[in-house]
Amino acid sequence: MILNKIFPFCIFLTLLSCSQDVKKHENMNLSFEERAENLVSQMTLAEKVSQMSYESPAIDRLEIPEHNWWNECLHGVARAGVATVFPQAIGMAAMWDREQMFEVANAISDEARAKHHQFAENGKRGIYQGLTFWTPNVNIFRDPRWGRGMETYGEDPYLTGELGVQFIKGLQGDDDTYYKVIATAKHFVVHSGPEAERHSFNATPSQYDMLNTYSPHFKKVIQEGGVYSVMCAYNSYNGLPCCGNKSLSNLLREEWGFKGYIVSDCWAINDFYMPDAHAVTSSQQEAAAMAVKAGTDLNCGNSYPSLVEAVKNGLISEAELDISVKRLLLARLKLGLFAPKGAVKYEKISYDVVDSEMHRLLALQTARKSMVLLKNENKLLPLNKSIQKVAVIGSNANDLEVLLGNYNGYPSAPVTPLEGIKQKLPNAEVKYAVGCKLAEGLPIFEAIPASVLFTDETCKTNGLSAEYFNNKELKGEASHTRIDSNVDFIWGTTPPFEDLAYDQFSARWKGVIKVEESGDYALGGEGFLGIKIFFQDSLLISRSEVHHPHKEYEYVHLEANKPYSIQLEYIQDNTEHAMMRLLWEKPNSNLADEAIAIAKEAEVVIFCMGISPLLEGEEMKVKVDGFAHGDRLNIKLPATQTALMKEIKKLGKPMVLVLLNGSALAVNWENENIPAIVEAWYPGQAGGTAIADVLFGDYNPAGRLPLTFYKSVDDIPAFSDYDMKGKTYRYFEGEALYDFGFGLSYSDFTYSNLKAPDHIAPGDCVEISVDVTNNSKIDGEEVIQCYASNPQAGGVNPNRSLVEFQRVMIKAGESKTIHFTIEASQLTIVDNQFKEMVMAGELKISLGGAQPNLQRIKERKVLTKNILVEGSACEMGK
Incomplete structure (x- = not known):
């Protein structure tokens, strides 16, 4: 009798205990780590595995809701309906503006939070509806042929790192407890094409290039930006696929202190066993086990469900899976996805922030800041608004695709260049003609x-x-x-x-x-x-x-x-x-005739040329000569466009060229024959307005190139060669068409009174100041750039490196004193023992509106200073 009474009571206590365990993840008095560990301890093997794929199903008994980890926000919330669309990433990099990058990312994360909460309230938790974003792309744009280079912040690791840190901070928020959204630095590591080979390519950079070029910006966004997710790349690194390479996760976690989770690029684990890819394993189970053992916690793809059988077959232990599952649950807890209603301040962001007037103005401001004036012969620009007849020519003049780039959202009121010019000149006759195909073989739809x-x-x-x-x-x-x-x-x-x-x-x-x-x-x-x-x-x-x-x-x-x-x-x-x-x-042989006809009547001809996201991008099927798989085989402007401009030049009309593109173009004939050239990138929803503002003087351009515009692909090594020698401004020995850091202004700036120490000890920072004067009658922004070079470094180190920059507004006639503090870590070279050192000897510092090799540009005077580094070399650590 006594046993019969005690036994049900024991069952009740057991059930109560289990119930309390289930609710531990909601206990706000426990740490996130304790709550994550508690949830993992209650999961079956199958449940654990289910949470390691990007489409993570709900586990109702543990009150874990469904979660899809795949979301994008490269330059605005992407693929989730209406959203504010900012300029493509390469255009934002051309701003050289840390503060603006933060403001853009903050606006994007506001819209992301608002959209997510509306989705969740309506029971929607699918792809592009969550809070884990696979942005930013901080790969180095080492070769202009790479089709995805438009997604990056250019060719320089310092500029990339500085902008990436601000973008990540703007996305992840400033709350001490919860992330606003989670950002993902991608693609780790040494990833930048060719697209056709990305599933099988083995990158084997020298240790010099790894330390000097391919890793510093990833280290920075982890240690300074606090990015909570990293995406491993498709390619192999030193013989092993990046997502199955333990040395890379060790670098992230053990050397750099990364605390977040690693996600595979999409279907990258399949490449481990596919015969036409890396083929380093013989089965999906082996591939999945290899990836998890190497530290890849989350799979974008369909490989990780095989982990259930992989555990049963002894390829990996359940305890090893527990580590990854805990990391993933910890991320969701830190997003507040298990928090009681009202606990997360970001829940208060109203949906009316999406496509708000404030964000539209920010998109316009950002597009303006991204514009780079490449040429302005005889000060043709800005154009006079009293012009009565304008010819706008080119298939990029009225095309939505070239505003949006890729990985984009959908603006409610986009403005193309043609529309922007018409709005700017409401009383003028603005005529439009396509004129030619963007490239032979690409239809005009x-x-x-x-x-x-x-x-x-x-x-x-x-x-x-x-x-x-x-x-x-x-x-x-x-x-x-x-x-x-x-x-x-x-x-x-x-x-x-x-x-x-x-x-x-x-x-x-x-x-x-x-x-x-x-x-x-x-x-x-x-x-x-x-x-x-x-x-x-x-x-x-x-x-x-x-x-x-x-x-x-x-x-x-x-x-x-x-x-x-x-x-x-x-x-x-x-x-x-x-x-x-x-x-x-439809067949049309009169395109050029139509363009020539309107050009004959015009006071000025505005060409809107370049390339298109239909030609460059991610692993694309392109049927056009000169393009392959999303990459380019050469960097020329397609011949169809140059041929048309040559014909119209014969008319003797004033001509302006606006380039819309995501990568460098060898516009050699255009540079010699067209008096004014503006680089507009893929400028986002307000691109047309921003272009018109620059052309007609309502905005003074101050963008700077975040990559080198070469004269020909013959000037640089093969695309598949990952050795940095001869590539990017840091290693290029030739004469560029337009250099990294270059950009003109309607204002005239001069530099004077450079102050810097004559000597420092290794490990010291360098305090520098310079006076910058706007000698014109036009208010304008100047991008002050500081470069350092170590003549004693040897051929394996860069010729020079950007070490600081600042974008500053200077009113007409005004002078400002600009102060820089150059950290010792920015002055390092890699020695023959592969250590990052500040060497004793001569250090050359240049400060101005461009690189020191641009002395030929009168508008961009550069001052230089030699500093003696005295004493013993100083190792700066890993």
Whole structure:
């Protein structure tokens, strides 16, 4: 009897104890580490493994909600519907402005928090809806051919590190307890193309290059920026895939003190066993075990589910998984994802911050600051606003894609260069012509008009028969049917019908196309997730399982007055921006004639040229000569553009060239023949307004190049050569077209009264000051740059290195004294024992508006000072 009474009571106590254990993760009196450890202790093996993939499912019994770790915010919250879109990363780097980088990132994280909380309140926890962002890309843009270089902060490790620290701080917030969002420094390490080889390439940099170029900025964003996540790269490093390379995680954690978690690049673990990739393991289980043992905690991909069997087969222990799972839960706790409502101050950020007027103004200010004036012969710029006739020419003049770059969100009111110029000159006649293809083989797309689309072969009714389904599989009976005159829809978050979920529907269009002119047509489409186009009952285009829209096309021959069947299918699945467009390029041999005609009538010709995210980017299928897999084979401006400008130059009109691009261009003819050139990058939603402000003098440009513009690829080593000799301003011995750090202004600045010590001891910092005067009648910003070189360092070290910079506003006629403190760590070289040392001997310091080799630029005077470093060399540590 007594036993019968005691036994149920014991069960009750056990259950109570378990209940209390389950709730420990909500106990605010326990540390995050204790709470994470408690949760891990209660998980089954399968549950632990489930939390190590980017699509982490809910564990209801432990009150762990679903979490998708994949999110992007390279220059604005990306792929999650309407958001403020700032200039592409390379454009923001051209600002050379720490404070502005922080403000941009702070605005982005405000929008990120607001979006996440709205998603969560509506039960949405999918891709691009969380708080863990895979930004910034701090790889070194060591070669201008790399298609993803636009995502970086340029070619210099100091500039990259300084800007990266500010961006990370702006993202992660200033709360002592909770992160605003978590930033991710990527891609670790020695990663910068070629894109075609990234799944199999083995980077073997010298120890000199590793210490001087490939690692300092990663070290900085960890130790100074406090970044809480690092993404390992696709490529191998010294024979092992980066995501399976223990030496790299040891460098991060043991030497640099990194406390966060490591995430793989997407499907990088698959490369471990794929025969056409690294092929260092024979199975998915071995690959997954290798990655976790090497410190890769989180898998973007589908490899880590095999860890359950890997544990059972003895390839890895459950205790080893526990380390990674704890790190991941700790990150979620530090984001406040398990905190009681109201505990996290960032929950108070209202959704109306998204696309707010304040953020739109910040995007405009940032775009203005990113503009680099490369040439201004005879002070052609700024243009007079009294001009009555303007010709705007070029396929980049009125194209949304070149505003947005890649990894982008969707602005509500983007302004192209053409629109910006028209708004600037409301009383002038502004005419526009495309003039030429951006590159031979790249179509000039437009929506296929209703006039050539018909519901059936009788060709009596214009448009296409449309079916809309309240599911993402095109299944069952259509919820709605109608005739759509054409398919050119950007719904965003507003579905085509009120009873459809904007992120869960599908559509099909059927009909025929009949043209009046025979010829070769580029036929294609653009959609967010899944699109298919059938032509004459055969599949022409299929694109699915992508996370951003991209134009896909094929050339087809159409005979005049002959009907061809066409069918489109579209699937919208858990994304925040719905769009589907049926596009074409029809034969047109009059492009140049149209441009020449409007140029003849104009007082000034403004070219909007460059390249496009359709040509450069991440592992792309590009069918254009001179481009491959997203990279470039040369760095010339495509010949189609130069040929057109040569023809228009014969007219003798004043000409201005605005470049829109994400990487350096060898515009040699243009530099010799066009009097004014502005580099505008991919400038974001306000790009057109910012360009017009610069061209017509409402903003004084002060951007500086964050990378070298070479004259030819023949001037630099092979793209696949990761030896830094001959690449970037730090090692390049030739004459550049435009140097790193270069940029002009409408103001005239001079430097005087440089003060620096005559001698220092190794390990001392260097205090420097200089007076900067604006001798013009125009207020302007100047970017003061300080470089150091060690003549005794030897050929394995840089010729010179940027060691400080500051962007300063100086009013007309005003002088300012600028003070710099150069830390000893910035003055190091790598000795033959691979130690970072401040050497005794001569140290050369230059200070001015450019590098010391730019003495030929009168507008950018540079002052120099030799400092003697006395005593014994000083090792600066790891």
